Amino acid sequence: MKEFTTSARFAGLLYLGIIMLGIGAEAGLRGPLIAWSDPEATRSALAAHEPLFRLSILADLGMAVLDIALAVVFFRMLRAVNPQLSLMAMVFRLMQAAVIAGNVMMLFAALQGDPLPWLERHAAGYDLGLLFFAVNTLIMARLLRGLAPRWICWALGAAGMVYAFGSITRFVAPDVNALMQPAYLVPVIAEVSLMLWLLIWAPRQT
Structure with a gap:
């Protein structure tokens, strides 16, 4: 215990x-510099605020490092529940971390020339990583059943489906992907709830 x-x-x-670095990198540091419909404005913004953009790259790398550590911690926590599923969850989370870490090279390339094509590749690579994370999230929903509150497990299951559907439509049905962006609120709620349960309520479980 x-x-x-x-x-x-x-x-x-x-x-x-992970949540703070992820939100900080995308919404706080990198996002305000990108105008998807204006390549010249994006190029100018990156040139004028290159240190902030490079800081967002560092935040992405930090997020990947923490994801690797979390994958191992979750495996140690949950291997008594189901060793095979715990190992699978760790492997899929490590795959996601590897994709995200490798994907930062797209951000470096965005500083060298026309940024928008490289930023679009980075966004696609991020969704590729989320496909592996979708499988991890679905497995975690199963592993945590009986430990975490039931509604968190259901929320994680729904989050896994959103991640999977979002990643698949990114590559095969971009128009559908654009329409489903509000659905990503479900994973935000699920993951923040899991984080708070781990920090506050999980130690009180019997």
Whole structure:
């Protein structure tokens, strides 16, 4: 019980770091510099605020490092529940981290020339990583059943479906992908709820 409590709190801290770095990199640092309909404005913004853009790259790398650590912590926490599923969840989360880490090269390339094509490739690569994360999330929903509140497990299952559908439509039906963007609120709610449960309530579980 004590080992589970310690691991849960550490996992919650790692999750908090991942959420903060992810939102900070995309919405706080990189997003305001990108005008998808205006290549020249984007090029000028990146040139004028290159340190902020490079900081967003560092945040992406930090997020990948924390994801690797979280994958291992979750495996240690949940392997007693189901060793095979726990191993699969760790592998799929590590795959996502590998894709995200490799994908930052697209951001470096965006600083060298016309940025929008490279930024579009980065966005597509991010969705590719989320396809692996979708499988991880669905497995986690199953592993946490009986440990976390049932509604969190259902929310994680729904989040996994949103991630999977979003990643697939990104490559095969871009118009559908554009219409489903509001659905990503579901994964935000699910992951923030899981993070808070790990940090606050999970240590009280029997």
